[in-house]
Amino acid sequence: MTGSPLLALRGISKRFGAVQALKDVELEVHPGEVVALLGDNGAGKSTLVRVIAGVAPADTGAIEWEGRPVQIRTPQVAQHLGIATVYQNLALCDGLDVAENLFLGRERRSPGALGRLFRHMDKSSMRVEARRQLDALGIRVPDMRTPVATLSAGQRQTVAISRALLGKPKAVLLDEPTAALGKQQAGHVLDLVDKLREQGIGVILISHNLGDVKAVADRAAVLRLGYNNGFFDVPTTSQDRIVSSITGISSSP
């Protein structure tokens, strides 16, 4: 990959008590690049996402954003830089509808005193914007007033991703977005990842499904027991080679 990275992690380490979750981890993501972050259960993938998202900052190591060193000590800092995250365990509010979930934490108030004094929400404007956003991404949800509890797992995932995109991020971190989905629904999410790449967004995609990785990723970075265990150019690397790196078992004779 040419050009300078959007995001670069240098020597990131993170410990939880006796568990060394990450040790000297390196990772680069360029604009318009999809990097798959792979590894067995407990390899440190979600921890790395939480480091980048400012939820669980690293103990040591450095992060560079657009070529400059940054400290991402809180989720607000990450958001401000343009890093959006869809976490492994989706945080949608079941009782709220699609539009309310999209705008959760950044609700629009009604104009004038109604909004200013009574904190009245401008629901119709949020619904219009939610619809515009989902349409732009080719996501089909019939009614913005549908409570998300009634949506399919695939629809929920696309709502969660849309929510992350509302802030117009430059980088998007997706932690196992297809794990709970059927083949067709997973296909929709992967199409969405392709769209992000086309928009020049840098994507980190965590997945246990190497088919997904082959379908959308440009490069793959493998973590094993908290360490980097290989970087691969996805189109030119065999699935076996990547599996060996994940499991630590060599498949060659």
Ligand SMILES: Nc1ncnc2c1ncn2[C@@H]1O[C@H](COP(=O)(O)OP(=O)(O)OP(=O)(O)O)[C@@H](O)[C@H]1O
């Ligand atoms: N908050 C925490 N407190 C203590 N240990 C933690 C915490 N978060 C993660 N760990 C430990 O750090 C290691 C890495 O966990 P992590 O969730 O990053 O793995 P993962 O690669 O995302 O796994 P999975 O594929 O199962 O989602 C594990 O040993 C885990 O038990």
Ligand SMILES: [Mg+2]
């Ligand atoms: Mg995880």
